[in-house]
Amino acid sequence: MSNSKLHILNWEESIDLKAGKYFKPTSVEELMEIVKNKENPSPVRASGSRHSTTKCGVADEGTFVDMRNFNKVKKITEDTVTIEGGCLLIDAAKILEEKGKQFFVNVEIGNITIGSAATCGTKDASFDGEFGQLGSYLIEAKLINAKGEIEIFDENHPKMQSLRSSYGLFGIVYEATFRIKNIQCxxxxxxxxxxxxxxxxxxxxxxxxxxxxxxxxxxxxxxxxxxxxxxxxxxxxxxxxxxxxxxxxxxxxxxxxxxxxxxxxxxxxxxxxxxxxxxxxxxxxxxxxxxxxxxxxxxDQMIRYxxxxxxxxxxxxxxxxxxxxxxxxxxxxxxxxxxxxxxxxxxxxxxxxxxxxxxxxxxxxxxxxxxxxxxxxxxxxxxxxxxxxxxxxxxxxxxxxxxxxxxxxxxLNRDLVHKAFGLKIKDFWKLRKEMDPEERFLNNYFRELFSPDL
Amino acid sequence: MLLGIGTDLVNTQQIAKYKSQSDFFIDEIFTNDEIKYCESMAFPETHYAGRFAAKEAFFKALGTGIGYGMKFTDVEVIQDDLGKPLIKLHRKAKILAEKKNAATIHLSISHSKTSAIAFVVIQKPNLEANV
Known part of the structure; x- marks a missing residue:
């Protein structure tokens, strides 16, 4: 399904996400075709619940992909859960709870989607011996890369660390596996x-x-x-x-x-x-x-907005x-x-x-x-x-x-980002270029922030 | 009529550092002709620094900074027959400059061993002259 030039705002209605073309795919094949088809303008930006407060998800009149049809929990094992990229964290957490399981990190904004949890920054106070970001417990991600093909990242993938901070710049995550644990008081x-x-x-x-x-x-x-x-x-x-x-x-x-x-x-x-x-x-x-x-x-700490x-x-x-x-x-x-x-x-x-x-x-x-x-x-x-x-x-x-x-x-601006992250920007930019040489996923927000600053 | 002015100062050693740390940096910032020109000089870093400063100064003069989909390679520094540096715009930078009604772009670059400075003035069409 596609529409032209829709004004889609982020959740707090402060940012126009500038969708040139809008899609809400229902299958991986459809998602691959959206990325592959060059008639769909770049950048291709995947979106979930639009709770980001910055322009990280803006499509700049490119292709806006609403991932919310990818909303199933696919598999739960003793210590992992595999979930589709558009599923809300709070929905996945409720299903885990029924099985006596929980995520390690339970952020307040339960509306965060799994694709975002896998590849974007999140926050919650860390417990002893644990981390405070959901992405740190990501052990596998399946994504559609810039060629429109399926690519799988596991924990040993050399770019996994960067994928966890890639904000959709490596591709569209349609399925992710996280570590989980038994629910505790x-x-x-x-x-x-x-x-x-x-x-x-x-x-x-x-x-x-x-x-x-x-x-x-x-x-x-x-x-x-x-x-x-x-x-x-x-x-x-x-x-x-x-x-x-x-x-x-x-x-x-x-x-x-x-x-x-x-x-x-x-x-x-x-x-x-x-x-x-x-x-x-x-x-x-x-x-x-x-x-x-x-x-x-x-x-129960999670809030469904x-x-x-x-x-x-x-x-x-x-x-x-x-x-x-x-x-x-x-x-x-x-x-x-x-x-x-x-x-x-x-x-x-x-x-x-x-x-x-x-x-x-x-x-x-x-x-x-x-x-x-x-x-x-x-x-x-x-x-x-x-x-x-x-x-x-x-x-x-x-x-x-x-x-x-x-x-x-x-x-944020380029100066702030370069001062805060230093050489990591260059390392990431190099990998991003390898993953997406034709800038299929790169929007103006990240182009500006990651441009060299001397 | 003035549209804007911009200036930028770049440390030559920073360019050398960037160059040594990432092989893609130069391609990302400079056009093929700019690279050819700088590499033909005895001290390429000095000329890269001058050109980088010119690009930044241009973005400032346009009042946008880098952004709006512009890339560094959209702003190219060329020379006229006498060696005077000029700015040639491509793609998004050209579109944006036209949108902002930029008519003439003046550029001056200067360098020492350790740094380079560029100054850009952008003028709108002189409407009074047409009256």
């Missing part, structure tokens, strides 16, 4: 610290076995940490489903709607600040006193920093937010978050390639002032040796 609790207390306990946090995700409150100098750890217990009837449901409802609906309402309809800055702060205090209370359980399960954003709309950015210097970064970040507000009148209207993510060299462009990182992720409803805030934030981050993500750090 997940213990969760929250604690709130002042900035000074956080600085004090930071050395202990570095030794902690728990996974660490956190909510940041720059204007109240506070941080609420979510500690999660697995227990050996198998989940039984006592498993608490309500805890994550409650948290997810806040993330999915209540917090974005509240943030949007306050930003849009309350014209008085002081009253706005009061309302944000009161809401944040309530959230901290709920997190610390209600979202507590000895037995939840990780797949509606196809149309509606009141669920929120957007975010991410940069990662070495965990050793994170207290310093956090202090600077809080100051940066306050200074930016003073100068421009803009502050992010949702809870900022962050994750501790283990050193991980499985994907080439891993933001924790060199060492374990902690991230600082501004979150907002994306109202006026957000983009300017992010541009300033990007400069803040690059000056502090931050590492971004191509699909989740908005307003």
């Amino acid at each position: 997940l213990r969760v609790f929250h604690k709130t610290y002042t900035l000074e207390q956080f600085v004090e306990i930071h050395p202990e946090l570095l030794k902690a076995k728990e996974s660490i995700m956190y909510y940041l409150f720059p204007f109240q100098d506070k941080i609420t940490i979510e500690f999660r750890s697995y227990s050996d217990k198998k989940p039984n009837k006592s498993v608490s489903k309500r805890k994550w449901k409650m948290r997810n409802l806040f993330w999915k609906k209540i917090a974005p709607a509240y943030g949007y309402f306050v930003t849009k309809y309350i014209p008085f800055p002081n009253l706005q600040t009061f309302l944000y702060n009161s809401f944040n205090s309530l959230l901290r209370f709920l997190l610390c006193n209600v979202i507590v359980s000895n037995c939840t399960i990780a797949p 509606p196809e149309k954003k509606g009141v669920s709309k929120y957007t975010f950015s991410i940069w990662a920093f070495p965990e050793k210097i994170f207290p310093e970064i956090l202090r600077d970040y809080f100051d940066f937010c306050k200074k930016h507000y003073k100068e421009t009148g803009y502050k992010t209207d949702l809870l900022n978050v962050g994750y501790r993510i283990a050193k991980d060299q499985n994907p080439l462009f891993s933001y924790s390639y060199e060492e374990t990182v902690m991230t600082a992720d501004p979150v907002s409803t994306g109202e006026k002032g957000w983009d300017e805030f992010l541009k300033a934030y990007n400069e803040f981050c690059i000056q502090r040796k931050g590492i971004p993500m191509f699909n989740q750090s908005k307003w």
Whole structure:
């Protein structure tokens, strides 16, 4: 099925994906033909749920391939699952759960498709001895390469590390196999610290076995940490489903709607600040006193967002920093937010978050390639002032040796990318050229970011 | 009427480093004629650096930076009979320049042993002259 010149927007409706031709194939053969047929203009860009906040999926009037018909879980073994590229992670996770299995990484945006999970950046707080990116558990991928042929990458493939960071530039992944594990009870609790207390306990946090995700409150100098750890217990009837449901409802609906309402309809800055702060205090209370359980399960953390954003709309950015210097970064970040507000009148209207993510060299462009990182992720409803805030934030981050993500750090440019990734850009570009010499999959976004910078 | 100005400074050693690290770098940035010209010189890196600076300066003068589907090879540095450097546009860069109503492109390049600098001025058609 194909249509001409469709205006397809990303989920948050901030980016036109510029589809020259649109296809929603139902078979591998059809997919091969789409790539092979030169009447379908380049670049050919595969798309899933369109949750990326950057232009990584823009088709530049080329061929837009909607992968959502590839939505089946094909095979589950003791420690692997094979899934089609357009299947939502949350759908696959639910099927795994029925079989007593789970993914190693269970990201909040459950709408991420498997092709994206295999080849793009993702984030979740790492558990002891584990990684924080889904792609790191990819062990096999089947893709349609630039010649329109099937190519299989397994763990021993010399380009596997790059494939995990290839963002569709090597081809269209239509099937992927990930490592999985038996489902385990997940213990969760929250604690709130002042900035000074956080600085004090930071050395202990570095030794902690728990996974660490956190909510940041720059204007109240506070941080609420979510500690999660697995227990050996198998989940039984006592498993608490309500805890994550409650948290997810806040993330999915209540917090974005509240943030949007306050930003849009309350014209008085002081009253706005009061309302944000009161809401944040309530959230901290709920997190610390209600979202507590000895037995939840990780797949329940995933949120299924509606196809149309509606009141669920929120957007975010991410940069990662070495965990050793994170207290310093956090202090600077809080100051940066306050200074930016003073100068421009803009502050992010949702809870900022962050994750501790283990050193991980499985994907080439891993933001924790060199060492374990902690991230600082501004979150907002994306109202006026957000983009300017992010541009300033990007400069803040690059000056502090931050590492971004191509699909989740908005307003990246060539200078930032070359400073952050250095020689890896050249290594990747060389492989990309080998895989796709005629630039069948290369869009302007990546061409610009990866162009040489001297 | 001025459309834009752009300037860029390039370290010659950076070019040498890039060249030694990746064999595809030169093909990616320079046209065959540019490569032929630079390689015929005693110090090719100096001339590559000047041409790279010219391309970057052009993108700046156009007000776009690299992007919009343009490649470095879409902007070629050539010489007139007296050796004066000129910019010749191809493909996307040509289309974009026409869209922006660019009429004349002025280029000046200078280099030392360690660096090269380029300056580009783009003019729109002089409408007053036509009145």
